[in-house]
Amino acid sequence: MESSKQEVVFELPVRLRVHKDCHVERPRPEDFIPPSTDPITGVSSKNIVVVAESKITARLFLPKITDPNEKLAVLVYFHGGAFVVNTPFTTRFHNLVTIIVSEANVVAVSVDYRKAPEHPIPAAYEDLWAALKWVASHSNEDELESCSGVDMAHNLAMFGGNQEPGLSIGLLRIALVHPYFWGSVPFGTAIYPDEKFSCKAVFKNTILKNNYNQLYYKTHVFKNTKNNHSFPLNLSPNSMESSKQEVVFELTMTLRVHKDGHVERLRPTDFIPPSTDPITGVSSKDIVVVPESNITARLFLPKITDPNKKLALLVYFHGGAFVINTPFTTPFHKFVTNLVSEANVVAVSVDYRKAPEHPIPAAYEDSMAALKWVASHSNGDGPEPWLNNHADFQRVFLGGDSSGANIAHNLAMTAGNPETGLSIGLLGIALVHPYFWGSVPVGSEADYPDDKSVINRDYVDRVWPFICPSNPENDDPRVNPVAEGAPRLVGLGCKRVLVCVAEHDVMKDRGWLYYEALSRSGWMGVVEIFETQGGHHGFYCNDLEPEKSKQLTQRLAAFYQTDAPLFR
Structure with a gap:
């Protein structure tokens, strides 16, 4: 975030930038x-x-x-x-x-x-x-x-x-x-047009056989004329094997299920290790929350300036249609890192089992187990020192994006039931581009052009029946909280709610509907809504630098910096 403002003194496009302050930025995620x-x-x-x-x-x-x-x-x-x-x-x-x-x-x-x-x-x-x-x-x-x-x-x-x-x-x-071999004097295909290569002149090589191969000892040359x-x-083992199998179900750009039952996830799982971020000073580490069911999480701690000061605690649930992503991927690691730095909160970013191998309610069960584990630190004697020493259990928030926002809402509804046995209260929940849906279109859903939305109506229509075969209706109260017969929102177990929507998200009007229904439900809390103009669903995961993402992070940070419960 900081180095982007510094003058770039050297750059290898897509790979590396060196800034004037000598900071080295590698744009490709590890x-x-x-x-x-x-x-x-x-x-x-x-x-x-x-x-x-x-x-x-x-x-x-x-x-x-x-x-x-x-x-x-x-x-x-x-x-x-x-x-x-x-x-x-x-x-x-x-x-x-x-x-x-x-x-x-x-x-x-x-x-x-x-x-x-x-x-x-x-x-x-x-x-x-x-x-x-x-x-x-x-x-x-x-x-x-x-x-x-x-x-x-x-x-x-x-x-x-x-x-x-x-x-x-x-x-x-x-x-x-x-091989990366080069020289100061061009020859052979060194004049080959750059646009035919994913790597430009400095990286040209033997995809198309050139004269360097004739100079390099006695060698076998395999030439591929169609690739970069x-x-x-x-390639991946899944793609090599599963490409031969018939696809019986697909969520575009997300997941395929093959006839042999193999599940192929189309987005790479780009794990990034925990670390101390050199720009923000935020530290992170990975923990096992519930060993029996292998529930894990990544903890984030902002740069501590006063070790005696307790900080608000955010329990975060990542998005991904309940089928992909983890807290350990680059987009979510960076998003939570920046949020922790901006809001000065301690965060627990929870991993949970994914469908279809683990259909609903597995994600809700894992997330509630993680929340109860967090609550076990409320007296300062839990197993994790960062929570014992730095978390203020009078200011606990749930947050999430897309399917993670859906989890946050459902956990808050569960927390509103005294029989749940949750030993802490929830101050607020922040729902970013929440995955709510229904069988009957609302607002602009019926006529919203699919080409404006990264995730279109057909995509969303098919998610819940796929991840929840035990109750495949899109009016299940867990995905449609305003459906007929759904539990009343007056029972939401927190005092503040922030709903964040995006102008070009096909689920935008569901977020507005939730905001309006909660406002008139009789719930004794404060609900706010924030809409990003020009934004698509999940835009903040693609690039944290644009102004829209910064504004969203700042709005969430202001919400999490609330010092005490507010009432209307």
């Missing part, structure tokens, strides 16, 4: 994905520390083992990214290596290395050579089969050809995928 056993290929992965002293790490991949006595070839893989971005732990490189390991039946070590400009060359080569020596330390054979990728593989192979380095293994082959520099990174 979409971390945890190690796992891939359900499609059976490939297992785990993270390791290769060299503890210099913090060199790697991700190991093991194919599905059918013969435990068979020795497999070893692939030492080095990811791309112009020496400045990416890690082996991002979704794209994790998926690519998973596919290679499955197809080739090899063991793989995908190495992380220090990035420029903070760590200029030769840091990357030094780290990778250290990692290769670490791999070699496991050899009990005269020769360990190994192959490795990109420009660094070439340089390490050159180095490995020297008898002096003392590498205890031999290299059988190296595979170079779209990074096309292999669009």
Whole structure:
């Protein structure tokens, strides 16, 4: 947020900016994905520390083992990214290596290395050579089969050809995928039009065979004439396997269900690790809320200036139609980070089980369990120190966007029932672009042009029946709180409500209807509404810099800074 105001002194488009204050900004999110056993290929992965002293790490991949006595070839893989971005732990490189390991039946070590400009060359080569020596330390054979990728593989192979380095293994082959080789004098396809490449002149390579390949030793060249520099990174084990299966249900740009029952999520799960944000000073960490059901959350703590001051507490539920996203993805991590900084609140961003594997009411059950876990800290003796030491349990808010806003509303309705056994009160709830719907169109829904909305009527019509097969009607009170027979809104268990809607959101009029119904319900609290002109559903998750997103964050922050309950 701050560095965007600083003069940019160097830029690699889409990849990196260096600001006048020397802050390095990497616009591409570091979409971390945890190690796992891939359900499609059976490939297992785990993270390791290769060299503890210099913090060199790697991700190991093991194919599905059918013969435990068979020795497999070893692939030492080095990811791309112009020496400045990416890690082996991002979704794209994790998926690519998973596919290679499955197809080739090899063991793989995908190495992380220090990035420029903070760590200029030769840091990357030094780290990778250290990692290769670490791999070699496991050899009990005269020769360990190994192959490795990109420009660094070439340089390490050159180095490995020297008898002096003392590498205890031999290299059988190296595979170079779209290698970064260049020179000061153009030749071959160096005059190829930039618009045909996703990477411009500085990154041109052997997608179309050029003369560099003729200079590089005796090599096999595989030419692909229809794709760009990074096309292999669009692959995933799911897409490789499921593309052959018939699709029986689809939410556009969100999810597909295949005939074999496999669920394919079309948006990458871009995990970002917890950290201390260098701009805002907000710290974050991940916790297990309920080990039995594996409910997790990310905690956020603003920069503390007065350790004795208690801060308002926000329990946040992310959106995603109940089927995608987590608090650990870049958009939600950044959104909550900025909100915590602006409002000066402690936040618990809750993960919950997703449909269709876990249909409704699983998300509500997980979210209520998380809220009760938060409440267990109200006397200062809970398991989490950040909540014990910094949270003011007289100022507890629920917040959420889209399906997360729906969860916040339903939890507040549950909290209004004394028999729930919730040991804390709720001061307020903030509903951002809430997912409310119904079987009968209201307001502009019937004639609203679909092309103006990111999420159109047909999309929303199909969500609830898909995520809640036990009661698939769009007038279920949990998705239509003003439906006939729904619990009365007078029972809402909080004192303040803020509803945020967007002009070009097809669900905008549902937000207005909720605001109006709550206003005249007899509920003894204060309800406000804020509409973003020109905004679409979830616009704040795409870019936190535009003025609309800043205004929304500031409006929410003002709401969360309320010191005491207000009554009309």
